[in-house]
Amino acid sequence: xxxxxxxxxxxxxxxxxxxxxxxxxxxxxxxxxxxxxxxxxxxxxxxxxxxxxxxxxxxxxxxxxxxxxxxxxxxxxxxxxxxxxxx
Amino acid sequence: xxxxxxxxxxxxxxxxxxxxxxxxxxxxxxxxxxxxxxxxxxxxxxxxxxxxxxxxxxxxxxxxxxxxxxxxxxxxxxxxxxxxxxxxxxxxxxxxxxxxxxxxxxxxxxxxxxxxxxxxxxxxxxxxxxxxxxxxxxxxxxxxxxxxxxxxxxxxxxxxxxxxxxxxxxxxxxxxxxxxxxxxxxxxxxxxxxxxxxxxxxxxxxxxxxxxxxxxxxxxxxxxxxxxxxxxxxxxxxxxxxxxxxxxxxxxxxxxxxxxxxxxxxxxxxxxxxxxxxxxxxxxxxxxxxxxxxxxxxxxxxxxxxxxxxxxxxxxxxxxxxxxxxxxxxxxxxxxxxxxxxxxxxxxxxxxxxxxxxxxxxxxxxxxxxxxxxxxxxxxxxxxxxxxxxxxxxxxxxxxxxxxxxxxxxxxxxxxxxxxxxxxxxxxxxxxxxxxxxxxxxxxxxxxxxxxxxxxxxxxxxxxxxxxxxxxxxxxxxxxxxxxxxxxxxxxxxxxxxxxxxxxxxxxxxxxxxxxxxxxxxxxxxxxxxxxxxxxxxxxxxxxxxxxxxxxxxxxxxxxxxxxxxxxxxxxxxxxxxxxxxxxxxxxxxxxxxxxxxxxxxxxxxxxxxxxxxxxxxxxxxxxxxxxxxxxxxxxxxxxxxxxxxxxxxxxxxxxxxxxxxxxxxxxxxxxxxxxxxxxxxxxxxxxxxxxxxxxxxxxxxxxxxxxxxxxxxxxxxxxxxxxxxxxxxxxxxxxxxxxxxxx
Numbered sequence: 001x002x003x004x005x006x007x008x009x010x011x012x013x014x015x016x017x018x019x020x021x022x023x024x025x026x027x028x029x030x031x032x033x034x035x036x037x038x039x040x041x042x043x044x045x046x047x048x049x050x051x052x053x054x055x056x057x058x059x060x061x062x063x064x065x066x067x068x069x070x071x072x073x074x075x076x077x078x079x080x081x082x083x084x085x086x087x
Numbered sequence: 088x089x090x091x092x093x094x095x096x097x098x099x100x101x102x103x104x105x106x107x108x109x110x111x112x113x114x115x116x117x118x119x120x121x122x123x124x125x126x127x128x129x130x131x132x133x134x135x136x137x138x139x140x141x142x143x144x145x146x147x148x149x150x151x152x153x154x155x156x157x158x159x160x161x162x163x164x165x166x167x168x169x170x171x172x173x174x175x176x177x178x179x180x181x182x183x184x185x186x187x188x189x190x191x192x193x194x195x196x197x198x199x200x201x202x203x204x205x206x207x208x209x210x211x212x213x214x215x216x217x218x219x220x221x222x223x224x225x226x227x228x229x230x231x232x233x234x235x236x237x238x239x240x241x242x243x244x245x246x247x248x249x250x251x252x253x254x255x256x257x258x259x260x261x262x263x264x265x266x267x268x269x270x271x272x273x274x275x276x277x278x279x280x281x282x283x284x285x286x287x288x289x290x291x292x293x294x295x296x297x298x299x300x301x302x303x304x305x306x307x308x309x310x311x312x313x314x315x316x317x318x319x320x321x322x323x324x325x326x327x328x329x330x331x332x333x334x335x336x337x338x339x340x341x342x343x344x345x346x347x348x349x350x351x352x353x354x355x356x357x358x359x360x361x362x363x364x365x366x367x368x369x370x371x372x373x374x375x376x377x378x379x380x381x382x383x384x385x386x387x388x389x390x391x392x393x394x395x396x397x398x399x400x401x402x403x404x405x406x407x408x409x410x411x412x413x414x415x416x417x418x419x420x421x422x423x424x425x426x427x428x429x430x431x432x433x434x435x436x437x438x439x440x441x442x443x444x445x446x447x448x449x450x451x452x453x454x455x456x457x458x459x460x461x462x463x464x465x466x467x468x469x470x471x472x473x474x475x476x477x478x479x480x481x482x483x484x485x486x487x488x489x490x491x492x493x494x495x496x497x498x499x500x501x502x503x504x505x506x507x508x509x510x511x512x513x514x515x516x517x518x519x520x521x522x523x524x525x526x527x528x529x530x531x532x533x534x535x536x537x538x539x540x541x542x543x544x545x546x547x548x549x550x551x552x553x554x555x556x557x558x559x560x561x562x563x564x565x566x567x568x569x570x571x572x573x574x575x576x577x578x579x580x581x582x583x584x585x586x587x588x589x590x591x592x593x594x595x596x597x598x599x600x601x602x603x604x605x606x607x608x609x610x611x612x613x614x615x616x617x618x619x620x621x622x623x624x625x626x627x628x629x630x631x632x633x634x635x636x637x638x639x640x641x642x643x644x645x646x647x648x649x650x651x652x653x654x655x656x657x658x659x660x661x662x663x664x665x666x667x668x669x670x671x672x673x674x675x676x677x678x679x680x681x682x683x684x685x686x687x688x689x690x691x692x693x694x695x696x697x698x699x700x701x702x703x704x705x706x707x708x709x710x711x712x713x714x715x716x717x718x719x720x721x722x723x724x725x726x727x728x729x730x731x732x733x734x735x736x737x738x739x740x741x742x743x744x745x746x747x748x749x750x751x752x753x754x755x756x757x758x759x760x761x762x763x764x765x766x767x768x769x770x771x772x773x774x775x776x777x778x779x780x781x782x783x784x785x786x787x788x789x790x791x792x793x794x795x796x797x798x799x800x801x802x803x804x805x806x807x808x809x810x811x812x813x814x815x816x817x818x819x820x821x822x823x824x825x826x827x828x829x830x831x
Contacts, residue, residue, distance in 0.1 A: 002093065011283045014319030022314055032093060042288050047311060048319050050368040055314040058370035066093045067100060068137040070130055078293050080306035080326065082365035086141050 002032035002066075007039040014044035021052035024061075031056045035084075036067035041075045049083035056087065063087040096445060097138040098191045104131035105184055106510035112180065113513065113531070115173050122162065128176070129158040135187065146196035147186045153206045154179050160210055175209055178202065181514055271332040271359045272339060274301070277325035279348030289322060295342045301330040305363040313370060325350070329359040448540070451501060458497045459783040463802050465490045466780060470804030491781065502537035505583040505592070508547050509534045512554055512581055519558040526565055526575055527558055532582035538590045542682050545662055546592070549655040553594040553678050554579065556652070561598035561676055571673070573597070586681070589706065595677035601670040603627045610636065628668040632656045663798065665815055691782050691811065692760065693803070694773040696741045697750035700809040702782050702801055703771065707762040707814040711776060719754045729759055729770045736761060737818075740772040744817050745796060750774060762814050769818040780804075784811060 003020055006013060024031050031052065049065075056063045065072075065084045076083055108131045114120040136151035157176065160166040185197040274296075278289040293303060307325040311317065330339055336353065343349055465486055472478055509531050516529045562568075562577035569575060580595040603624060610616045610630045622630075630636060634653040659666045664682035683689075691702035692711070718730045719738065728735040738759065742750020751757040751774045759770040782801035787794055787810075798813040 011286065011288070011320055018314065018317060018319045025314065034093070042283075043290050043322060043324060044283050044319050046290075047308075047323055048314075048317065050308060050366075051311050051314040051317050054311075054368040054370040064093065065141050066097060066138065067134070068141065070133060073133060073137045075290065076365065078297065078303065079290060079324065080303040080363070080365050081308060081324070082367045084137060084141055085367060086143050 002034055004034045005038050007037050009038055009041040009045035011042055011044040014048050017045055018048045025055045030062040033065045034067055035065050035072045036069055038069045038072040040071055046079055046081055050081055053083055094142050097142060101135050101187045104134055107131055108180055109510040109513050112177050125162040129162050132158055144190040147190045150186050150199050153203050157206050157210045171214060175205060179206060270357050272330035273354050273356045274328040274330055275352045277350040278322045280321045282322040283320050292342055296328055299334050301328050303328050304360055306366040308366050308368045311368055455497055458494050462490055462494055462781060462783050466804035501540045503540050503543045504535045504537050506534040507543050509581060515554055525562050525577060528576050528578050530578060530580045533584045536583040536585060542662055549658045552655050557594055557596040561596035563599050590682050592680040593677055597675040600672040600674050600676055601628055602672060606630055628670055689782060689784055692779050693777040695775045695777055696773050697747040699747055700807060702809050702811040703760055709761040709763050711758060711760045714754050714759055716755050727754060731761060736768040736770050738770045738772055739818055764815045764818045
């Protein structure tokens, strides 16, 4: 199962994103994320993705972020936090 | 959807990105570019780099990293785009395409050491040199980069750094901003935990600093709790940031002027520390056990998960048409966190988001088939209503319009621009230039002409052969061109256009043209024609399509690979297409491929011949008439021609051509349909015209067998099967074919 990220990942979007990722991690499912449609992403969602990646890796689950949009990549570079590298 | 499927989509995206880059290069070469052109190239490389990292293609990622570095310097105008740099980024593009192909096919990544060295040198401001063999690269580099170069990303990046050290700063990232050893400001910044309240966004502050030339050195994510206990609305991150010494302290502090509770330190340092790798968060403690699954709730920020169906990735939900989504920089921010407005570099306009969806082709084919059945059913309904004197009811007309619109819309979904195919040609030309030493300019016209996906997929091979043929055989060498008074650079023109319901693709060159004396001699030598055969110029030209025909004195490595022009013609014919030649000795040749836009539905004229019903595609029909006795002139034993306003066109009795018993043979008692085909105009003689309507093409090959002279079959409104006439094939036949009499 994969998650398709919404275009606007602001602070309000962080809680539902955390829930969705938590479900996948709890279900011990590989995490596949389609990030092609992300137009903007803020610190809150970057934090959620970073901790979700850590949680997935800690449980031995794979982590894939496919098609990160330019906005997604640039936000990660701006904040110097890596949520895109596959695991 | 599994990861392999997602990766497949990544490679499709790569292909699209590469095609877009190729178009941009054409603009660069023609000096018809702006900042957005460079930005477009940069974005394509950037996206490939991102995907390569996500899927673990480290060599591709490493290569794109360096390529992107140079492009970033160009888009920021730190480096001026010189013709030599254009050549370099185009050459780098070719290697990028090789990298993508290797990653996709699981092959060995190309040896990119020399190209990487050139990219690094260019990024450091050196004038780009010509490609050199790896052996001539700096010795240290060669030692570090043998043919079986390590796949380890860190090793490779270290190797790149070594090379960069000879030409410029040690860290290639530093090429983009300040040098690592430069003095400047060292800033640490930790927003308060509630920094995200009321729409606050600390990243805006980072962006503000970035505009001043600052660079985030590292991110401290140690405070992040595990996912299960993370409060998504609290801020946990902190950053170390370098700011150029030229920026005033007051300006730096002003960025934080309206923030409250930030932990901030700012100190001037003699040497700024290097940039660290982006922080990867690792779990400090084991994740808590799975909590009971919460009740399903609407997920506002996340689209529905994609079901593991063969369909490709569903798009992120797109808002109703309206203003483009606001970029991050303009997101509403709390007054407390709002950055000080500055008049520095303007925020770049948001990249338009392509509103597309990928759909499994099988699903689309099912839709096309269903629409075909709907067209047939609609025709049957019309027939039934007509039998009950209800043909004129408005609902039937509405249904007709809707059916047609639905059919056109469905076929449009399958339509793709020829650009998909044409974008591969510039590289072929570049390779041919290298192999032949000829100078070639490629002109492309009509690349946005759309055609059915099947045609796009299958036209590539014959088109490639024609291009190779044009450069290898068509164009003269530079010396020969100069001698002939022609410009040194030969021109190959590739064009696509819609014409009479078909797409016509033309490959033309301004080379030597077909030497008919030589072609004829070769055909006689090969036993293809008799020495005394009387052939028109057109017939001589067409000899090059004869199996095994080749006029090249030596079989070259380029076009003489055992795949002759006969195979090209067969491939084109398999698509329902035709190929024609126009050539003038000394001036050049032009090959035209005429292909159907779609193979599924045609508008046709329903005609009767004997007791059979046929469909003549409307796209071929010029006019229909009942001839007067004076307009038909007998020629030879059985032939006759029709006088059409002073032009004489041959008459082809369909009954005779297809061996239909009982069909009319006498032109004066029949209807003549004047058609336009490969052989020019001709008149098809039929008994009568029944109707004109849209018909769904059913393949004879798939349902019966291929029959020369027929393009397919269809089901009429009354349930009868009618055969669709292949006008070109029929008008090129000269003998009757009695075996077709009962094909229907």
